[in-house]
Amino acid sequence: MLSRNRLALPQMIILIFAALLAACSRGAENASSSSTYHGYLTLAQPEDLTPAQLQDGGLLQVVATTSIVADVVTNVGGDAIELNSIIPRMTDPHGYQLTPGDLRMLHDADLVFINGLGLEEALEQTLAQLPEDIPIVSLSEGIQLRELTSERTDTNADHETEAHADTGVDPHVWFDPLNINVWTDNTAQSLAALDPANAATFQANSDAFHNQLEDLHNWTLTQLEEIPQADRKLVTDHLLMGYFAQRYDFEIINALLPAYSSAASPSAQELADLQDSIRQSGVKVIFIGINSNRQIAEQMARDTSLAVVPLYTGSLSALNGPASTYLTFMQYNVRAIVNALK
Incomplete structure (x- = not known):
């Protein structure tokens, strides 16, 4: 991997400004997005990566977009990598804007991990401008995706929501713990390709995390037994629980924001229709x-x-x-759902 010089501050400001302009001009361009759901990005496949040129004793420099992505990468990489996360904890990933510090961190990376599927759409234009020798890997590659149903696509929404409608997939794959097995494998394979000397460590960490994910899945099944089947109905603020509902046999009644982005805005008619569906379904809770x-x-x-x-x-x-890791994140949410619906 070639050596890289740090970006000067003026260059960072120019890149941020360019990304902001691009985010507002997507419109019809996104209609021709490729089947990989990343219209701006050229993604690297883990099997195609080659070793990074690390200095003696140097650690692989890895960047993750979200705190959830970062936690999975931490579980696999452990102390054998130096990991930085872009989007801070307790921050909605929909619409996050990069800072000059983020750009410096990205430019110094040997590898960038993203959730993909349009979740980080506000970052994609800038990510696409990184040097070609900084691979970007979508951890969601290989997951069986949930398609956006046709009735959800005709909505009064902003730029980001239109992009989710155009890609046609639900990006919230982490709500199914078994999907994180795919993330774990993609992480281990990618790290091993760039740092073969630590491949055995990455594989051992991956195996251990797989066991924890299986335990989480089984624990979730046990906890959810307290909810009668007739009460397994979800109303959420936006369409984010689809993978959870699919895995654990829940019904999605509706969402306050009829889109996969929390940045969407419902119309008056959509809110009226939502009230009707809530009353007819008999649900008692909005998550x-x-x-x-x-x-x-x-x-x-x-x-x-x-x-x-x-x-x-x-x-x-x-x-x-109470939700500082992926495992405790899921446990917190499962307990909250059970307590609300049992």
Whole structure:
């Protein structure tokens, strides 16, 4: 891997400005996105990566986009890598804007891991401008994806929501712990390709994390037994629990924001239709992201006599919080769902 010089501050500012302009001009261009759901990015496949040129004793420099991605990479890479995360904890990944420090971190990376599937759409233009010798790997490559249903695509939404509709897939794959097995394998294979000397360490860490994910899945099944089948119905702030519902046999009744992005805005007609579907379904709870705007949920709760229950959704909690790792993130959410619906 070739050596790289740090970006000067003026160059960083220019890149940020260019990314902001691009984010507002996507529109029809996204309609021709490729089947990999990353219209701006050229993604590297783990099997195609080649060893990085590390100095003696030097660690692989790795960047992850979200705190959830970073936690999985940490479990696999351990002390054999130096890992930085772009989007801070307790921050919604939809619409995050890069800082000059983020750009410097990306430029110094040997490898960048992303969730992919349009989740980091606000970052994609800048990621696409990184040097070709900095590979970008989507951890979600190989997951069986949930397609965006046709009735969800005709919505009154902003730029980001239109992009999710155009890609046609749900990016919130981490709500199914068994999907994280794919993330784990992609991480281990990618790290081993760039740093073969530590391949055995990465594989051992991967095996151990697979066991933890299997334990989490089995624990979740046991916890959810407390919820009667008739009550396994979810209303959320946006369409984010699809993989969870698919894995654990729940029904998605509706969402306050009829899109895969928390940045969407519902129309008056959509809110009226949502109230009707809630009343007909008999649900008693709205689940919203802890970092989400509660205004619409609280108004809907008043109008329909529902309780509002917060969940961690696109980010881990603070390090001293109740959802500071992926495993505790899922445990917190499962307990909250069980307590609300049992």
